[in-house]
Amino acid sequence: MFQETMATPDVATIEDEAEGAMPTLGHGLIASRLQQALGPFVEKHDLGHVFSAQTFFRIGTDTRDTDLAYVAKERLANLPPDLDVDADFAPDLAVEIASRTDALAGISHKVSAYLAAGVQAVWIVNPWLRTVEVYRPDGRVTVLTRSETLTGDPVVPGFSVPLSQIFPA
Secondary structure, rough: OOHHOOOOOOOHHHHHHHHHHHHHHHHHHHHHHHHHHHHHHHHHHEEEEEOOOEEEEEOOEEEEEEEEEEEEEEHHHOOOOOOOOEEOOOOEEEEOOOOOOOOOOHHHHHHHHHHOOOOOEEEEEEEOOOOEEEOOOOOOEEEOOOOOOOOOOOOOOOOEEHHHOOHHH
16 A cells, blocks of 8 residues: 555655656546546536546645545535636545556655545555555545445445446456
């Protein structure tokens, strides 16, 4: 598991790494498939909104974009209907898809920062192992394989998707 295996690097290292990383086609496909599964479910059940990459959220004293994020409807209620404002808050769910240039320590740092900022669940998607690690604020970590089903409970109630639909064959 990422969180338990590596020491935390300094923030400059993580930012330099992120600037040089170019997501692969597989990375983009996984992000797209997750958004295609999660977005319509959230909209259909009027739970809030799913945000794609390049949407920046306040994570502690920094801003960071996730590969995918979800924010519950209640947390968006006081914002303008067109949502044409900066997200000066953390999402409820943050999804990160590991890139081939990501260091495990950098991923661990991201998970810790998200949880410290109030994110209720972090999904770390590993395209090579075809796993999703689900991190929760209470310290629980669940590792799911391609043959299992990813659920959003309790953050995105009722959502589920077989991971075989997310990972390319």
